[in-house]
Amino acid sequence: MDLKSSHTSPVLADPAIMNDSMLGIHPGLLPYSPTGAAFSPALFLTIPRRKPGILDDVRSSAWLDAMKSSSPTHNKITKDSSTDQPSNDNDDAYCNWMLKYPSALASFEQITNCAKRKRLALFLDYDGCLSPIVDNPDLAFMSNSMRGAVRNAAKYFPTAIISGRSRDKVFQFVGLTELYYAGSHGMDIMGPVQPISNDQTKSIRSIDKQGKEVNLFQPASEFLPMINEVFKSLVEITKDIIGAKVENNKFCVSVHYRNVEEKSWTTIGQSVEEILKDYPRLRLTHGRKVLEIRPVLDWDKGKAVEFLLESLGLSNCNNVLPIYVGDDRTDEDAFKVLKEGNRGYGILVSSVPKESNASYSLRDPSEVMEFLKCLVRWKK
Numbered sequence: 468m469d470l471k472s473s474h475t476s477p478v479l480a481d482p483a484i485m486n487d488s489m490l491g492i493h494p495g496l497l498p499y500s501p502t503g504a505a506f507s508p509a510l511f512l513t514i515p516r517r518k519p520g521i522l523d524d525v526r527s528s529a530w531l532d533a534m535k536s537s538s539p540t541h542n543k544i545t546k547d548s549s550t551d552q553p554s555n556d557n558d559d560a561y562c563n564w565m566l567k568y569p570s571a572l573a574s575f576e577q578i579t580n581c582a583k584r585k586r587l588a589l590f591l592d593y594d595g596c597l598s599p600i601v602d603n604p605d606l607a608f609m610s611n612s613m614r615g616a617v618r619n620a621a622k623y624f625p626t627a628i629i630s631g632r633s634r635d636k637v638f639q640f641v642g643l644t645e646l647y648y649a650g651s652h653g654m655d656i657m658g659p660v661q662p663i664s665n666d667q668t669k670s671i672r673s674i675d676k677q678g679k680e681v682n683l684f685q686p687a688s689e690f691l692p693m694i695n696e697v698f699k700s701l702v703e704i705t706k707d708i709i710g711a712k713v714e715n716n717k718f719c720v721s722v723h724y725r726n727v728e729e730k731s732w733t734t735i736g737q738s739v740e741e742i743l744k745d746y747p748r749l750r751l752t753h754g755r756k757v758l759e760i761r762p763v764l765d766w767d768k769g770k771a772v773e774f775l776l777e778s779l780g781l782s783n784c785n786n787v788l789p790i791y792v793g794d795d796r797t798d799e800d801a802f803k804v805l806k807e808g809n810r811g812y813g814i815l816v817s818s819v820p821k822e823s824n825a826s827y828s829l830r831d832p833s834e835v836m837e838f839l840k841c842l843v844r845w846k847k
C-alpha cells in the first residue's frame with residue numbers, strides 16, 4: 468500500500484483536512500492524525516463528530532478503494548516468451564524503490580558501523596515479519612528456525628515483540644520467555660520492572676507465567692467491556708458474510724476480509740461503520756486485508772517502543788541503537804519515532820514498493836531471519 472495514495476481515498480483522508488459534511492463517514496473510521504488534535508492527560512483524543520451524509524454510492528466505492536489499497540497486490544511472475552526465462556513485471560519498480568529503502572542485508576555493514584560501541588535493541592512485529600501471511604490468522608505459525616533465530620538474537624540484544632494481536636496470542640505463537648511482549652498494537656505491554664521516570668500512572672507490578680516480577684502497562688484497560696461488546700456485535704453482523712472473521716485482540720478487534728469475495732468487501736466495511744456509529748470512542752485503522760477497531764487513544768506502536776526503551780533503561784542514551792522490523796501500516800508509527808529523533812532504524816518488510824518511514828527494507832520473513840542471524844554473527 469502506498470501511503471501517499473491513501474490520501475486520495477476519502478476513507479483514508481487526513482481528518483484534519485476534512486470538513487464536517489464530507490461523505491458522512493463516521494469519524495472513528497478515519498485514520499487518526501495527531502495534527503491539531505487536543506490531548507487530555509488521560510491520553511484520550513478529541514476527534515470532531517461529522518454529520519451523516521447521503522452519498523452512499525461514493526461511500527461504497529470509498530470503502531472498496533480503502534480496503535483494496537491497504538493490501539498491495541503481489542508481484543506477478545510472468546514468462547518472457549523469447550527466452551523462456553521467468554521475468555518479473557514489477558522488478559524494475561522494486562529495484563527503483565530499493566534506492567530509497569535499501570536492503571538491510573545489502574546495507575548490513577553500514578548498519579553495524581552505526582551500531583559500533585552502541586547497545587542495540589530489537590523490536591519485531593509478528594505477522595508478515597516473523598511469520599508469513601496466511602489465510603487463516605489462527606494458523607500463522609512461526610517456523611522453528613525463525614524461533615531459533617529470534618532466541619539467539621535475544622541472547623545478545625534486548626528484544627521485544629510488538630503486535631496487533633493480543634499479547635497472550637502472540638506469546639502462544641512465539642513461545643520465548645526471554646523476550647518482552649506488547650500486544651493490541653502496544654496497548655498491552657509486559658516489560659521489565661524498572662523505576663519509570665515518566666508519568667505512566669497505569670503501570671502495575673505483576674507476576675508473569677514464569678513467576679517473574681514484571682511491569683504491566685495497559686493504557687486502554689477501561690475500554691475492555693466496550694471492546695468485548697463491539698466484538699460480539701461484529702461477530703453477529705458479519706456472521707452471514709462468507710469468509711469474514713472477527714478476532715478479539717483484547718484491547719482492539721480485527722475484522723478480517725482476506726477470505727471474503729471482493730464483491731462483499733463494501734458490505735463488511737459498511738457493517739463495521741454501522742456498529743461504530745454507536746461508539747465514538749473507538750476508531751478504525753486498515754491493515755493487511757483487515758479492519759482494526761481500537762480505542763481513540765494517543766497510543767500506538769511508536770509510543771510502545773518509547774515506553775519499552777524507557778523501561779529497559781535505554782532511552783535518552785546516545786549509545787543505544789533501536790531497530791524496529793515491521794510490515795504493516797501500524798508499524799509506521801514506530802518507524803516514525805525512530806526516524807524523527809534520528810534514534811534508530813526502521814526496517815520495512817515488503818515484497819512490493821510502499822511509501823514508508825522506514826530507513827531500510829527486507830523482502831519477506833526469510834530475509835528477516837537472515838538479518839537476525841547476521842546480527843548475531845556480527846555481535847559474536
Ligand SMILES: O=P(O)(O)OC[C@H]1O[C@H](O[C@H]2O[C@H](CO)[C@@H](O)[C@H](O)[C@H]2O)[C@H](O)[C@@H](O)[C@@H]1O
Nearest residue numbers: 593594600601602604607630631721725755757
Ligand atoms: O502487528 P502484527 O503482529 O503484524 O498484527 C497485525 C494483524 O496480524 C494478523 O492479521 C494478518 O495476518 C494474518 C495471518 O497471516 C492474515 O490472515 C491477515 O489477513 C493479516 O491481516 C492478525 O490476525 C490481526 O489480528 C493483527 O491485527
